[in-house]
Amino acid sequence: MTTPGPGPARAVSRRKPPHVLANARFRRLWMAMSVCSLGDWLNIIALTALAGNLTQGSGYQTQSLAIGGVFVAKMLPAILLGPLAGAVADRFDRRLAMVAADLLRFALVVSIPVVMLVSTPSPGTYQWVIIVTLLVECVNLFWVPAKDATVPNLVPKDRLEEANQLNLLVTYGTAPVAAALFALLALPADLLRGVVPILADDPARLALFINAAVYLVSAFLIFTLPDFPKNHTGISTPSVLRQIGEGWRFVGASPIVRGLVIGMAGAFAAGGAVIGVARVYVVKGLGGGDAAYGTVFGAVFVGMACGMFFGPRLMRELSRRRLFGLAIVAAGAVLATTALIHNLVLVVLLTVLLGACAGIAWIIGYTLIGLEVEDQLRGRTFAFLQSLARVVLLLVVAVAPTLAGLYGERDIKLGPNVDYSFDGSNLVLLIGAVLATVVGVVALRQMDDRKGVPIATDLLAALRGHRYAPDQPERPRGIFIAFEGGEGSGKTTQSRLLAIWLRDQGFDVVQTREPGSTKVGMRLRAILLDAAHQGLSPRSEALLYAADRAEHVEKVIMPALTRGAVVVTDRYVDSSLAYQGAGRSLDRAEVVRLNGWATGGLVPDLTVLIDVPPSVGLTRFASPADRIESEPLEFHERVRREFRALAAAEPDRYVVIDGTLTQAEVNRLIQDRVREILPDPVPHDSEDSTGTMPAIRD
Numbered sequence: 156m157t158t159p160g161p162g163p164a165r166a167v168s169r170r171k172p173p174h175v176l177a178n179a180r181f182r183r184l185w186m187a188m189s190v191c192s193l194g195d196w197l198n199i200i201a202l203t204a205l206a207g208n209l210t211q212g213s214g215y216q217t218q219s220l221a222i223g224g225v226f227v228a229k230m231l232p233a234i235l236l237g238p239l240a241g242a243v244a245d246r247f248d249r250r251l252a253m254v255a256a257d258l259l260r261f262a263l264v265v266s267i268p269v270v271m272l273v274s275t276p277s278p279g280t281y282q283w284v285i286i287v288t289l290l291v292e293c294v295n296l297f298w299v300p301a302k303d304a305t306v307p308n309l310v311p312k313d314r315l316e317e318a319n320q321l322n323l324l325v326t327y328g329t330a331p332v333a334a335a336l337f338a339l340l341a342l343p344a345d346l347l348r349g350v351v352p353i354l355a356d357d358p359a360r361l362a363l364f365i366n367a368a369v370y371l372v373s374a375f376l377i378f379t380l381p382d383f384p385k386n387h388t389g390i391s392t393p394s395v396l397r398q399i400g401e402g403w404r405f406v407g408a409s410p411i412v413r414g415l416v417i418g419m420a421g422a423f424a425a426g427g428a429v430i431g432v433a434r435v436y437v438v439k440g441l442g443g444g445d446a447a448y449g450t451v452f453g454a455v456f457v458g459m460a461c462g463m464f465f466g467p468r469l470m471r472e473l474s475r476r477r478l479f480g481l482a483i484v485a486a487g488a489v490l491a492t493t494a495l496i497h498n499l500v501l502v503v504l505l506t507v508l509l510g511a512c513a514g515i516a517w518i519i520g521y522t523l524i525g526l527e528v529e530d531q532l533r534g535r536t537f538a539f540l541q542s543l544a545r546v547v548l549l550l551v552v553a554v555a556p557t558l559a560g561l562y563g564e565r566d567i568k569l570g571p572n573v574d575y576s577f578d579g580s581n582l583v584l585l586i587g588a589v590l591a592t593v594v595g596v597v598a599l600r601q602m603d604d605r606k607g608v609p610i611a612t613d614l615l616a617a618l619r620g621h622r623y624a625p626d627q628p629e630r631p632r633g634i635f636i637a638f639e640g641g642e643g644s645g646k647t648t649q650s651r652l653l654a655i656w657l658r659d660q661g662f663d664v665v666q667t668r669e670p671g672s673t674k675v676g677m678r679l680r681a682i683l684l685d686a687a688h689q690g691l692s693p694r695s696e697a698l699l700y701a702a703d704r705a706e707h708v709e710k711v712i713m714p715a716l717t718r719g720a721v722v723v724t725d726r727y728v729d730s731s732l733a734y735q736g737a738g739r740s741l742d743r744a745e746v747v748r749l750n751g752w753a754t755g756g757l758v759p760d761l762t763v764l765i766d767v768p769p770s771v772g773l774t775r776f777a778s779p780a781d782r783i784e785s786e787p788l789e790f791h792e793r794v795r796r797e798f799r800a801l802a803a804a805e806p807d808r809y810v811v812i813d814g815t816l817t818q819a820e821v822n823r824l825i826q827d828r829v830r831e832i833l834p835d836p837v838p839h840d841s842e843d844s845t846g847t848m849p850a851i852r853d
């Protein structure tokens with residue numbers, strides 16, 4: 156008889172599914188999105204450059220305000236009309252809406268260079284630039300929701316994430332391409348002068364012709380997209396401001412997520428400050444032209460892409476939370492240097508570095524949020540972040556040039572013949588630098604997961620490719636006492652008595668237990684002890700106890716020890732070694748490793764083992780047995796043996812007490828041993844003076 160091998164049917168079912176771009180209809184829509192994104196970025200660069208050129212010679216302040224005006228015009232429609240346009244867009248045929256929007260955008264954008272071809276530039280030309288900017292953004296409000304709503308109808312549900320990633324890639328990936336294109340157009344302006352004189356005057360006009368043309372290409376691609384999906388009613392996206400308001404309500408509840416969001420918003424604000432004043436800074440402050448402006452603009456995005464890709468790989472050994480905070484602080488330092496240096500080449504290099512820092516912060520923040528936020532809230536959190544990033548970026552790029560303009564141009568006297576030019580763009584960049592540094596420091600303080608390890612040491616070790624491990628892990632100042640033992644041995648009773656006694660001696664005491672001393676731990680306890688969950692596998696059981704312990708250590712034990720308290724816990728790692736290791740026959744070394752990882756290697760200063768035969772302990776309960784208590788007697792015997800073996804292996808760190816003695820006797824023996832490890836020895840007769848010996852009844 157032969158056993159059937161993996162036949163062709165199986166081979167086919169295991170083949171990797173084709174890439175989402177293999178889907179011809181989605182590919183076509185994606186091409187339309189790509190060209191439109193390229194056009195949109197080209198539009199921002201060209202219009203800001205044009206605003207600068209149109210107001211050339213009318214003073215620093217006017218020029219800055221003119222550029223700020225373009226950014227404001229770009230921002231306003233999305234904020235004011237976003238929700239309305241989304242609702243209206245749903246009522247139109249999507250193909251028709253997108254094609255019409257593309258044609259309108261073409262006509263509007265092309266009108267700017269055409270107006271300039273037929274008439275000489277005047278203040279009216281700038282006004283027309285602003286009107287066109289507002290109108291183009293209004294039209295975008297119809298194109299974007301129609302595109303977003305069409306994607307899910309073109310790709311299967313399980314490929315939607317891949318499709319959205321591609322969407323994100325072209326949204327931001329086309330920015331450096333547009334900046335490079337603009338810089339290239341600006342470079343040979345002299346060469347064109349003899350051929351098309353009017354175009355050669357201003358590369359922004361040429362860029363706008365290309366910008367308009369890509370909208371035509373998009374219209375063609377959408378128009379010829381075969382079987383364009385029909386509208387499904389009822390798709391509506393909440394407004395940007397509403398998403399932010401709703402998002403903050405749940406994001407604000409977690410300090411870590413709050414720290415991450417604030418840090419990421421700060422990184423975007425710093426990036427926005429650079430983009431907002433880049434044109435004025437490059438042209439007025441550094442003596443560059445449009446090509447230099449395009450290069451600086453593109454440098455931010457090139458840096459971001461490099462930071463996102465290389466940063467986490469190069470800093471593999473650095474704590475992610477530290478890397479996040481450090482990247483933002485570094486962005487602040489780079490921004491401050493950029494603000495003070497008046498050298499174009501250095502500024503371009505520093506801008507790449509700045510983008511890299513922002514890229515690292517963004518990718519790490521995004522990843523950490525994915526890990527910290529529960530699955531059902533993750534989608535909303537990311538939507539909130541995207542909206543927040545957009546609003547922060549747009550607000551900053553609008554406010555930055557306005558502020559720069561209001562400050563104007565000034566010279567600072569450094570000596571009799573030495574003047575240092577410090578204008579509005581320098582000021583804005585410095586403010587951005589201070590903001591980024593403050594936000595980075597706050598993020599580092601709030602989220603540091605390696606307190607006690609100097610950041611510089613950690614950073615140097617990570618740069619050399621390894622993680623810094625202190626020889627002697629710095630001990631928190633407090634005292635950590637664990638109670639262990641089998642069922643009904645009296646741990647709960649005795650840990651309470653000890654806590655009361657210690658408090659009477661004036662110690663700050665935290666009395667706690669496992670499992671179930673944190674919010675998540677309470678849920679885990681319910682799962683673990685519910686007698687209905689009989690089939691739970693030993694490995695899952697070990698992992699769930701370890702998960703409860705990790706939360707317990709991080710949220711309860713470590714903070715208390717760090718502030719110098721005495722922590723008394725009813726059960727800790729030894730319970731896992733005894734119950735899951737010996738009781739469930741799991742590999743002891745693996746349980747040790749798992750728990751070492753979960754606790755970060757935190758070991759009690761003293762473990763009190765209350766030892767009773769299971770035949771005694773199990774009869775002390777009145778309530779029905781839980782899932783573990785109802786295990787057979789041999790199980791509990793194995794558990795007891797393991798506890799005793801653990802204590803025998805480390806006699807200095809354990810005290811073994813006979814749990815069949817009376818409660819008062821047990822209590823007295825424990826106090827005697829605990830006295831030895833207290834900082835100020837407590838006199839033997841101290842209870843006589845305090846008179847405290849409360850009776851605990853269950």
Ligand SMILES: Nc1ncnc2c1ncn2[C@@H]1O[C@H](COP(=O)(O)OP(=O)(O)OP(=O)(O)O)[C@@H](O)[C@H]1O
Nearest residue numbers: 641642643644645646647648775814816817818853
């Ligand atoms: N030394 C003792 N002699 C007799 N009974 C005791 C003694 N210590 C505690 N008890 C009683 O035994 C019962 C179980 O005590 P306790 O809850 O402290 O045990 P435990 O070991 O913490 O239990 P668990 O295994 O559920 O953690 C209680 O009713 C308690 O009053």
Ligand SMILES: Cc1cn([C@H]2C[C@H](O)[C@@H](COP(=O)(O)O)O2)c(=O)[nH]c1=O
Nearest residue numbers: 669670700726727730731734735783784
């Ligand atoms: C911490 C820990 C506990 N257990 C078991 C031991 C007990 O049966 C229950 C806890 O109940 P208690 O009333 O709080 O003592 O859980 C375990 O199996 N492994 C562990 O790590």
